Amino acid sequence: ETGQCVMNTECGVDPVTNLKAPCASSVPAKPLRNETSVKLLHQLCGKAFKTDFDSPVCCDEYQLSSLGDQLKGPLALLLQRCPSCFTNLANLFCMMTCSPDQSSFIQVTKTNETSQGKEMVTEISYYITDAFSVGLYANCENVQLPSGNIRAIIVLCGKWGDKCTPRHWLEFMGTHDPSPFQINFKYYEGPVHVGNQTYLPMDTHIIPCSQAVTPRGEACSCVDCPASCDTPMFPTFPPPPLEWHVWGIPGMWVVMSFVFIATVIAVVIGFVLSTLLGKREEDTDNLLDSSEVTPQEEGAVHPFHDYSNNTLVKVGVYLESRLEDCFVYMGTCCASHPVLVLFCGAVLVAVFSCGLLLFTVMSDPVELWSAKQSEARKERDYFNSHFQPFYRTEQMIITRVGGEPIRYITPTNQNLTFGPIFDKKFLHE
Numbered sequence: 001e002t003g004q005c006v007m008n009t010e011c012g013v014d015p016v017t018n019l020k021a022p023c024a025s026s027v028p029a030k031p032l033r034n035e036t037s038v039k040l041l042h043q044l045c046g047k048a049f050k051t052d053f054d055s056p057v058c059c060d061e062y063q064l065s066s067l068g069d070q071l072k073g074p075l076a077l078l079l080q081r082c083p084s085c086f087t088n089l090a091n092l093f094c095m096m097t098c099s100p101d102q103s104s105f106i107q108v109t110k111t112n113e114t115s116q117g118k119e120m121v122t123e124i125s126y127y128i129t130d131a132f133s134v135g136l137y138a139n140c141e142n143v144q145l146p147s148g149n150i151r152a153i154i155v156l157c158g159k160w161g162d163k164c165t166p167r168h169w170l171e172f173m174g175t176h177d178p179s180p181f182q183i184n185f186k187y188y189e190g191p192v193h194v195g196n197q198t199y200l201p202m203d204t205h206i207i208p209c210s211q212a213v214t215p216r217g218e219a220c221s222c223v224d225c226p227a228s229c230d231t232p233m234f235p236t237f238p239p240p241p242l243e244w245h246v247w248g249i250p251g252m253w254v255v256m257s258f259v260f261i262a263t264v265i266a267v268v269i270g271f272v273l274s275t276l277l278g279k280r281e282e283d284t285d286n287l288l289d290s291s292e293v294t295p296q297e298e299g300a301v302h303p304f305h306d307y308s309n310n311t312l313v314k315v316g317v318y319l320e321s322r323l324e325d326c327f328v329y330m331g332t333c334c335a336s337h338p339v340l341v342l343f344c345g346a347v348l349v350a351v352f353s354c355g356l357l358l359f360t361v362m363s364d365p366v367e368l369w370s371a372k373q374s375e376a377r378k379e380r381d382y383f384n385s386h387f388q389p390f391y392r393t394e395q396m397i398i399t400r401v402g403g404e405p406i407r408y409i410t411p412t413n414q415n416l417t418f419g420p421i422f423d424k425k426f427l428h429e
């Protein structure tokens, strides 16, 4: 039935959990009409149902505040890393305590009379769909404890530990302690008839862990939620340009072969031409003035062939003699003004060494190996400004030789054993 409640207000304190359990009473849903409570309802249960000032609900402000206290306690661990997981879980208990349609999926099965003569709830049946329980579990399953390395669900699943399943998890949470009354989850896919009542299993929307809860929020990280890993991390590259083929051979090869052949032909032609021309000049020269060529005059003289009149050799000889003149002049200059030359040299060296004044030794590897504007540096800076120090690249590795293993009993009565490194005394030292 819509708008109808089966539990309301806080009735008495449950002696086992010290939490307040509600009264069993069939009343219509009422609006909260209290600014802070409406705000809290919106914060905790947000999207699950309408949370306007005037929308009727089945819980009052006291129930809301204890729900808030309970959820924000141990479960804040989950919230910290994976908001959607927390929100789904919060919705389970929000719907149970506050939904205006409470009576359509909650059946009060046992009550206890309090000293004030009120009916306190001690056991209920909570009708939900399998899909909800599976979705709730699947989106929390991989959330890591903030300390890393261990899945939160192992702690949150009580005695089931790492053998947790969607149903085990709900069964554990519904047990009297941690819950102030026994919650028996009943899984159905559609309407169920019990006695003269028809129940419609609770099935609110599950927020996938790869989605943010609020529009501005962030989805759970890849470590906590495998579905987040599928979102592409790398940009998609354009396909490589199609290979260009000529006669079935890569086009570039063809072009380069042509260039090679052309160069070879040009070199060969050039060589042939120059030898032919050289021969003809030599012949004419020999006819006219072969007697005037003296072997010691120019350097390039071959015992059998006299190349001294070849044009190329003439150019070479001319260049060489100019260079020689130049350096002879320079050498004489320096030798005749030694003091001035040494002084100018010293001044030049001093001027060019001025940069040394700004010299600093760089030892930070980050500065040494990555440019200020490089992509890697920008990403590192972004990472460091968005993650807490624990996740940064600076880490300390502590080891311990010997020592006793540490035993720890969790609030849920689990006995955990940690290595000797976790000894508080040792770490404080």
Ligand SMILES: CC(C)CCC[C@@H](C)[C@H]1CC[C@H]2[C@@H]3CC=C4C[C@@H](O)CC[C@]4(C)[C@H]3CC[C@]12C
Pocket: 010, 019, 020, 021, 022, 063, 064, 066, 067, 070, 071, 074, 075, 093, 097, 155, 156, 157, 173, 174, 178, 179, 180, 181, 412
């Ligand atoms: C140890 C961990 C795993 C337990 C996590 C589940 C906790 C947060 C759940 C289990 C049962 C829940 C309680 C069930 C019933 C009520 C009564 C209602 O009037 C106020 C909220 C309150 C008090 C709930 C608060 C949250 C609660 C305590």
